Amino acid sequence: MMAVLTLTLLGAALGLALGIAGRLLAVEADADVARLEALLPGTNCGQCGFPGCAGAAAAMAAGDAPPSCCPPGGKAVALALAEKLGVSLDLSSVLDEGPKLAVVAEDLCIGCCRCLKYCPTDAILGAPKQIHNVLKEACTGCAACVEHCPTEALIIQPMPVGWQHWVMPKPAAA
Amino acid sequence: MGLMEKIFTRSWGVHPRDYKRPAADAPVRVMPMPERLYLSLAQHLGAPARPAVLVGQKVKKGEKLADPQGPVSAAIHAPTSGVIAAIGEISAPHPSGLPVQAIILEADGRDEWSDALTTCDNPLGLDPDEIGRRVADAGVVGMGGATFPSALKLSSSRKAGVTTLVMNGGECEPYLSCDDRLMRDEAETIIDGIRLMLHATGAKDAIVGIEDNKPEAIAAMRKAAAAWGDVRVRPIPARYPMGSEKQLVQTLTGREIPAGALPAAVGVVVHNVGTARAVSEAVRLGRPLVSRLLTVNGGCVVAPGNVVAPVGALVEDVIAFAGGIEGSPARLVMGGPMMGVSLPHARTPVIKGTSGILALDAAQADDRREEACIRCASCARACPIQIMPLEIARHIRGNDLKGAVGLGLKDCIACGCCAYVCPAHIPLVQYFAHAKGTLAAEDRARQKAEATRKLAAARSERLAREAREKAEIAARRKAEREAAKAAAAAQSAGGMSA
């Protein structure tokens, strides 16, 4: 009887202590919208399905979107967001195929200039009746332009890797 | 260094079997000019050079083909006379074999030097800056393999006020003997280059460190240096990686270079002996760096030895000249076996930093399956900078790169001692290279994200401005229209009243 009482009391006391500790020492989720938005690419490309990066940040802060909702951001952005949000991230849910790039198929481009105004980073150069070009340094591969091309001349491709930026593969696990 | 420090300081490095002889003792052979040369535009540390010639243009030997681009870069010159066949791509001398921009030069077989070369009989009378300029004009880079533009190193050393010039004649990599050969055959030219470098850097004296497994080189260099009081030749114990900057400086001067700093932080600048020869040639004869001595060695090479090859010659041509290959090589390496790069194939050009071409047989390459780490800590004992490779690799295996950096990943000099001694054959250096590359890629991604944010902000600002301007114009038009209307009304009213 005594033992049961002792254990019950012990359990209750420890449980209480744990509860209080959980409250007091909780990891502060530092998730105000502005800080989340600062981590996002800021291109408002709309691939996440929210109205712009601010919309996505608000949704994530409210818990309506996972930290992995930004496709152009890839793994790096998802990890940073998860850290800010104080949640663990299932990396397998992040589709990171490396940086991407839009390229103009020169035989298809008719120089209509329609794509120019949809590019969130002004990465497409073009004049009427001239073949357009994509600035590699400015393009984020967000694909916002693709659907606006009447001749399907914009193609999203993986960013080519030069030998200077080549990364030694990780050794296969033993 | 206190007594306690002495007892508890571990011996670093390894003593690999060096395979240097008989290649080191064979006389130097000069390779005939191949029909085509492939001059990589990125054969130095820093920004690639920018072509300064046009396709179809005729050039003479020593003529400049590409200009340096930006502060850290080097010019590239024609290794022979001929015609520019193309400016295109060739597989880079790199494990990935990815393409690199290159100028392709068709040799005309006459090998005529350009007559625009400026010689100089009394270079020590020149201004130090003028020496630097001539070295830069000759496209000289560090010949030990790091390929840092030499002129920049000379001028920055003078600004930093270094007092000691350390000359690296260590050549601690196994198989390689081109520096050894150079010191034996051209000691006078090297010493002359060292004195020019002393003049250009403002350093008071030079110490030439040569590993004691090269007695002939030590003797030759001592003889050549005897006339000068400010150049000393010091034998150093043969041990890998004695030729690494930090280790060499500490062995020769007792000074420890702070982490992340250049040797200039302790008043030292380090140059390779091959670079000294190139400096002498550049300043005295005005000859740019267009060829180099390199070692062709390894179990699969028929006639190992040292070869003078033009920059831009294909590896397969160099090997063919050296007698070709017997058996099937397990690995083709550019540079030394400890830090050199494995080549995917032999159709890749020699660059200014190519100190050796090795065709290793299976026993030499010793390619074995990775086993589990038994924590024997052999790697930690061998590590010359005393990080704990086993712990760092464990973190990288678990994708904890932050943890790996915390344990000193960025201090790693990639010398390969850890993987060399590992009884479990764990490719430790590959783990570190992977982690360093991934961290660099993450840095680039962060920079790009930053730039993207700026571009996006600029665009929204532009859109807002355009909208505002449009609105302003509309408002003005409206005001104008209304004013006109009012004026017309007033006119008509006036007309009526008139």
Added chain:
Amino acid sequence: MNADAYHAARIFAAPHAHGGGEIRRTMLRVQLALAPATLFGFWLYGWPAFFLWLLTLFFAQVFEVMSLRLTGNAGQVGFLGDGSALLTGWLLAMTLPPWSPWWIGALGAFIAIVVAKQVFGGLGQNVFNPAMAARVALLVSFPLQLTAWVVPLPLSGLDAPGFLDGLRITLGQIPVPDAMTSASLLGYAKTELSRGLGLAQALAAGHAPQLSWLGVRAGSMGESSALLILAGGIFLLATGVIRWQAPLGVLAGTLVPALIAHAVAPETCLDAASHLLSGALMLGAFFIATDYVTSPATGTGRLVFGLGVGLLTWIIRTLGGYPEGVAFAVLFMNALAPLIDRGIRPRILGRTRSGQPIRNAGK
């Protein structure tokens, strides 16, 4: 063949050379170092000791292969594998009473290989020394069997059991006669002390520490001959398999307190020589505390580790309830090894101990 025919099979990272070290060879060298003491043990305790040794090694390897099969890693090793399981079995056999029944060896091998090693993730991942974990588990579970030390009956002697009798003893068909067992030196001293006898009086009655050098006395194979164990240890030091820090730490950690205590209280504290030469101390110093996997990775860390093992051994022997404490001390320090590794790191070249870049040192 021409150079242009060469095509790399895959991407190779530097270095393109290797020193030739192998795990298998390291394990083989340790086994070689154990061989003299083991052979002497066979001669000393006869056929049963040999059968027990054989069975323990056999079961250790069987359990190793089984575990690797179950975890899907069987392809990477042949039946003899990297030799680590054989070594573990061997070390365990060295610490068991030589006439133990077969199931002690088999159960010990199971605990060592499956519970203490493979469950933690296999070679290199275990926190505790497998042989010591098994020995402690056996000791607390079967105290009777684990303290049944036989007096030496040299193989050449007339009353030594023959080949078949030896097999029967190991298979448990013949019980070990009480007359043949005797307490080990440490056990004897502990018993006599608990009976209130002084050590001088107790030890005068036959237990001469000098015999420990040669090992002609009751005990396990691993403690039979301090001299041969020491020789094996020196062989390992000379071949570079082990380093001096851990053995020195263990020996010093026991020697120093033993010297002091014996000088202060000779009647209740055993002399230093008895401590050093008895029980598993020599074996522990050279073969157990030097286990790479379960000890710290730095030299200084290993010294601290060894000192801890030695000191704890002395404390357990002198103040604890068990006469011998090497296994407990090793397990305790095993648990601390990661902590020692965290605390003791070498100074990185160009940095201070706290990790900051040095400032113009030596200028």
